[in-house]
Amino acid sequence: MNKLTKGTLDYPLTVSIAGLPKTGKTTFAAKFPNAFIVDFAPVNMGLAHCEILSDRKYGESHFSVKEYFKKFTDDPEAEMQKRYRFVKNWKEFLQAIEDAKAYKKAIYDEAEKTGKEPGAVWLVLDDSYRWRGFTVLRWIELQQGKKRKSSGADIMWPAEAEWGLVSQLMSEIMIEMHSEFHLAITHRMKDEYIKNKATGDLVLQDFPGGIRYTGDITLEVAKEEDEKGKKKRVYKIIWNRFEDDCADDAIVRIDEDISPIEMLLELHTPEEYL
Numbered sequence: 001m002n003k004l005t006k007g008t009l010d011y012p013l014t015v016s017i018a019g020l021p022k023t024g025k026t027t028f029a030a031k032f033p034n035a036f037i038v039d040f041a042p043v044n045m046g047l048a049h050c051e052i053l054s055d056r057k058y059g060e061s062h063f064s065v066k067e068y069f070k071k072f073t074d075d076p077e078a079e080m081q082k083r084y085r086f087v088k089n090w091k092e093f094l095q096a097i098e099d100a101k102a103y104k105k106a107i108y109d110e111a112e113k114t115g116k117e118p119g120a121v122w123l124v125l126d127d128s129y130r131w132r133g134f135t136v137l138r139w140i141e142l143q144q145g146k147k148r149k150s151s152g153a154d155i156m157w158p159a160e161a162e163w164g165l166v167s168q169l170m171s172e173i174m175i176e177m178h179s180e181f182h183l184a185i186t187h188r189m190k191d192e193y194i195k196n197k198a199t200g201d202l203v204l205q206d207f208p209g210g211i212r213y214t215g216d217i218t219l220e221v222a223k224e225e226d227e228k229g230k231k232k233r234v235y236k237i238i239w240n241r242f243e244d245d246c247a248d249d250a251i252v253r254i255d256e257d258i259s260p261i262e263m264l265l266e267l268h269t270p271e272e273y274l
Contacts, residue, residue, distance in 0.1 A: 014215035043133030059086035
């Protein structure tokens with residue numbers, strides 16, 4: 001197990017969890033040991049437009065996370081206050097990270113009293129599309145007072161060549177979060193298009209761009225029918241840093257009860273990293 005006596009991880013992991021709505025990706029992520037969930041408010045993104053729907057009372061993951069907490073505590077509201085944050089702006093996002101650090105400190109303070117190994121803390125970011133919307137608005141905020149050299153106009157929206165800077169901003173804060181936590185990031189699926197024509201297939205919509213291959217493990221959570229017509233959860237591996245010959249979309253296991261740590265160990269993640 002990772003030792004966090006100095007507040008840092010020897011090897012911070014990044015696990016990406018993709019899937020369609022209601023397939024259980026957030027619930028799966030919440031099952032990581034000592035998981036702290038950051039639920040981003042919905043965003044409305046369009047052509048040169050991004051808006052956070054900050055009038056929502058509950059986050060998209062609120063009820064599924066609370067329902068999961070009910071399985072092991074008589075006071076799910078207290079558990080929500082301890083390790084779930086619904087954030088509606090960049091400032092609240094940064095505060096959620098600080099709250100996660102305080103949660104981690106409380107775990108380690110308690111472990112010091114009991115002499116038990118507390119294990120690492122997992123920071124769950126739900127989801128990357130909404131996080132990217134937050135980051136776009138943060139990037140625009142950082143451009144206030146700046147002018148475009150070509151036209152002298154105010155910078156109101158990223159130019160095509162500047163979207164990489166938005167991804168860079170996401171990556172920079174990931175580095176900061178990795179100093180304290182493992183990361184579990186949920187992602188959406190989107191329709192696949194080739195030469196502007198829909199193929200009928202779905203592909204991963206992951207941010208920051210390329211994280212599916214720069215992280216450690218990327219998996220898709222789906223629901224498929226077994227031979228008896230019963231819905232079962234299926235885990236398909238898209239990327240596994242710890243397997244030299246990882247095949248795309250390899251079905252690892254059909255098991256409603258598998259835990260994230262069991263999954264990672266089955267995928268040959270070194271136990272000392274966990």
